[in-house]
Amino acid sequence: MTEVIAGRARVKTVVLNRDVNAPLRGRAEQLRQEWTRRGILVVNLLSSPGAGKTSLLEATAKHWSGRQGMQVLVGDLATDRDAQRLAPWAPVVQLTTGGACHLEVPLVERGWHELPSQDCRFLFIENVGNLVCPASHDLGEHLRVLLLSTTEGDDKPGKYPKAFRTSQMLVISKTDLLPHVPFSVDAACADARAIQPDLECVPVCARTGAGVAEWCAALERRRDALLAGRTDASG
Amino acid sequence: MHETSMVRRLIEMVVQEAERLGGEEVSVVRVEVGALSGVEPMLVQLAYDQLTPGSRLAGSRLEIEVVPLRARCAQCGVFEVPQFHFTCPRCGNSRTVVVSGEEFRLVSFDQFTKPGEPQE
Numbered sequence: 004m005t006e007v008i009a010g011r012a013r014v015k016t017v018v019l020n021r022d023v024n025a026p027l028r029g030r031a032e033q034l035r036q037e038w039t040r041r042g043i044l045v046v047n048l049l050s051s052p053g054a055g056k057t058s059l060l061e062a063t064a065k066h067w068s069g070r071q072g073m074q075v076l077v078g079d080l081a082t083d084r085d086a087q088r089l090a091p092w093a094p095v096v097q098l099t100t101g102g103a104c105h106l107e108v109p110l111v112e113r114g115w116h117e118l119p120s121q122d123c124r125f126l127f128i129e130n131v132g133n134l135v136c137p138a139s140h141d142l143g144e145h146l147r148v149l150l151l152s153t154t155e156g157d158d159k160p161g162k163y164p165k166a167f168r169t170s171q172m173l174v175i176s177k178t179d180l181l182p183h184v185p186f187s188v189d190a191a192c193a194d195a196r197a198i199q200p201d202l203e204c205v206p207v208c209a210r211t212g213a214g215v216a217e218w219c220a221a222l223e224r225r226r227d228a229l230l231a232g233r234t235d236a237s238g
Numbered sequence: 239m240h241e242t243s244m245v246r247r248l249i250e251m252v253v254q255e256a257e258r259l260g261g262e263e264v265s266v267v268r269v270e271v272g273a274l275s276g277v278e279p280m281l282v283q284l285a286y287d288q289l290t291p292g293s294r295l296a297g298s299r300l301e302i303e304v305v306p307l308r309a310r311c312a313q314c315g316v317f318e319v320p321q322f323h324f325t326c327p328r329c330g331n332s333r334t335v336v337v338s339g340e341e342f343r344l345v346s347f348d349q350f351t352k353p354g355e356p357q358e
Contacts, residue, residue, distance in 0.1 A: 013355075014265060017255060018346040023248045023269070105240050136240035139276030164322035165276045197323045200332040 027140070030108045034115070034143030038126065039233055044226035045126045047142050049166055050150035052132030055176040057085045058209035059150065059218070060127055064092035066215050071223070072123035076114040078106040078131045085129065094119050105136035108143065124226060134159075138166040146225055152177040153184050157191035160198055167198045172221065175206040178213060241277055244342060245285035252347050253294045259349060264298045266348040272339035273307040274322070282342075298347075307339030 022028070038045045048056045060075055067073065075095040077085040086097035096114040098106060111128060115121075128144060130137040149170040151159055154177060160167045167173070173195050175188050192204040205221055207214035248269065256264050267286075271279045279302045286300040307319040311326035311334045319339070325332045 013351045014348045015351050015355075016346050016348050017259060019251075019255065019344050020346075021251060021344045023244055023251065023342045023344055026247070103240070103243070107243065135276070139240065161322065165274055168274065168322070168324075196332070197325060200324070 024139075027108050030112070031141040031143040034108065034112060035145065038143065038145070039229060041121065042226075042230055042233070043123055043126050044146065044222065044229050045128065045142075045144045046222070047128045047130060047137075047144035047147045048150065049130050049134065049137050049147065049170065050132060050152070050176075051134050051155060054132070054150045054152040054155065055209055056129045056132070056150055057088055059174065059176060059207065060089055060129065061092055062207075062209040062212060062215045063127075063219060063222075064089070066212075066219050071125060071219075073125040073127065074118050074120075074123045075127045075129060076111060076118075077129040078110070080104075080131060094123075100131060104131055104133050105140055106130050106142060107140055111142045125222065134163040134166045138163070138169055145229055146171055146222075148172040148174055150174045150176050151191060151195075153180045153186040153188075157186045157188075157194065160191060160195035164198050167195050167202070170199060170202065172203045172205065174218065175204065176209065178206045178208040179211050241281040242285045242289070244277060245282055245289055248344055249286075249289055249293060249295055251344055256294065256347065256349055260352050260355070262350040262352055264295055264347050264349050266299050266301060267295065268301045268303070268345040268347065270303050270305050270341055270343045270345055272305045272341045274336065274339045275342045277342045279304055303345070305338050305341060308337050309334040310337050 050056050064073060073093050075089050075093050076098055077089065077095060078098040078100060079085060080100055080102055083097040086095045089095040096117045098110050098114045128142055147170040149166055151173060175191060188206050195202050203221065205214060205218050207218050252264060252267055271277050271282060282302060283300060290296055290298060308316050309319050309324050310316045311331050313331060314326050314328040316337060317327055324334050326334055
């Protein structure tokens, strides 16, 4: 309770109209500019737990087999299991959030500086498995990719609008299970495009390798476009 | 629940500004929460109630205004977005631009004036 004292109980209204997330957004923008300058396409991977983010990155690294320099920052609440899985394939730093449900810019920045080299073509940020909170946090990425596995159901886009609205690419994972689950790739993509009409949809199976070449080619195209934009901007 | 970290930043912003303006007690903090902000108003309130006791904002009240999600169609103008389907309900144009509903904004706060401080 506020005690009202004579001569003090006057109140002024201070108008700020300030975005609460502006400081983090500003830092994310600075990182994005640094990565653009270095020619690194940065990909923020979002999905629910177990949709296959780590498997997709393993398949990506195997497909490129060193032809495209890739590094990974991998976020989890606990353990370095994902980093151990990825270590044979690419330089990786585990980001442990200690219980937080998403990655934020300061942790990503710290991980970026812990990587053995700042020289690569692709930097993947594997977010914490969660389709809600990570959607609200710009990490400085150029490309936000959402993975939706066939076992999750094709009705998910409408249920997680923020995650789909803020993504540019949708990877449908575990397509080898399509004969066994009631999942329509077309229905999922249509539902997602009602939220984000420019979403590029790529069906992939990391286990069999189906679609991995197309996914890697899509990433290479995105990086080419980034480099072309950079040349345009400087010229 | 990422609202906690966002509300922590909100509190820091208010405290910093309130200190700059003389450090008197803050009574009310007003925020806008958009329907597509990714922030849940109820959880914002909960986080505020948990984080402010013991802080410089102890005893203050949080007022939340929920901002509806609106988009603009180049042909038909602004419309309220139903069920997060951003297609224009009049002409079917799918390339619409969100004009409000994505914000988590600190709008204003009320602060007691110092004895003798001129009223604005």
